[in-house]
Amino acid sequence: MIALRSLVPGFRGLLTAGLIGFAPAVVRAQDLGIEVGSVAPAAKLHTLDGKEVDLAQYIGKTPMVMEFWAIWCPNCKELEPTLVSAAKKYGDQVKFFGIAVSVNETPERVKAFVAKHGLPGEQFFDTKGNASGAYDAPATSYVVVINKAGKVVYTGLGGKQNLDAAIKKAL
Numbered sequence: 001m002i003a004l005r006s007l008v009p010g011f012r013g014l015l016t017a018g019l020i021g022f023a024p025a026v027v028r029a030q031d032l033g034i035e036v037g038s039v040a041p042a043a044k045l046h047t048l049d050g051k052e053v054d055l056a057q058y059i060g061k062t063p064m065v066m067e068f069w070a071i072w073c074p075n076c077k078e079l080e081p082t083l084v085s086a087a088k089k090y091g092d093q094v095k096f097f098g099i100a101v102s103v104n105e106t107p108e109r110v111k112a113f114v115a116k117h118g119l120p121g122e123q124f125f126d127t128k129g130n131a132s133g134a135y136d137a138p139a140t141s142y143v144v145v146i147n148k149a150g151k152v153v154y155t156g157l158g159g160k161q162n163l164d165a166a167i168k169k170a171l
Contacts, residue, residue, distance in 0.1 A: 032138035033155045040064075040146045043131035045099065045124040048111040053124060055097075055131065060150035063094045063170035065121075065163065068132060068142040070101050071113045075141035078159025080117065086163040087120030094167055096121025099131050101140060145170050 034041075042056030058064060067083060069076040087096045098119050100110040107125045114123045126132050135144055143161055145154035147170040154166035 032136075032157060033142060034135045034144060034152055036152050036155060038152050040144070040150050040152055041134040043126075043134040044128075045131055046107065046127050048107050048114065048123055048125055050107065058095060058097075059146065060148070063148050063167070064097060064144075064146040065090075065094055065167060065170075066097045066099055066131075066135070066144045066146070068099045068101060068126070068135070068137040068140055068144075070103065070105060070140045071109060072104060073140040075139075075157075075159035079141050079143075079161060080119070082161065082163050084118070084120055086167060089164070090167050090171075091120070093171060098123040100125050101132055101137075102127055102129065147171075 040055070040059045042054055042059065045053050045055065047053055065083075065086065067076070067079070069079075083096070086094075098114070098121060100107075100123065102125060105125075110123065110125055113119075124131070131137075135142075139157060141158055143154070143156045143163065143166070144152060145163075145166045147153050153169040156163075156166065
């Protein structure tokens with residue numbers, strides 16, 4: 001494992017590159033990352049075209065599902081069908097966001113991957129690790145669900161997550 005904080009300023013967790021599934025202990029949602037019940041923080045990101053965006057413009061307006069992900073992450077690829085399915089089911093009630101971490105990535109590679117795989121929702125690039133740090137993202141395949149009031153109602157990590165139950169907490 002490589003400490004993400006040493007690779008990307010503000011990224012406080014561990015880079016597992018898909019190895020989290022091989023960890024001897026089971027990681028539960030509340031063991032890592034931003035605390036459930038806390039107010040979702042704002043963070044500046046970039047669109048895949050390079051325009052600056054602040055998550056503050058979305059928080060408190062609609063329920064949100066955010067995944068911190070990377071092209072090279074096996075757990076993210078495993079979670080992809082679950083995210084696509086959830087977006088089809090809840091897309092008119094919930095905003096979906098992908099936050100690509102900048103470790104070994106470029107916006108161009110992420111943009112091509114998103115187009116090829118049809119990832120749901122708006123996709124952002126965490127150029128400076130602002131969102132990763134604000135949400136204390138421990139690794140890729142980290143999901144945060146936020147309700148309309150702007151409170152974190154779920155966090156989860158790994159390729160197998162019950163997003164249906166998580167989203168219902170936000171509605």
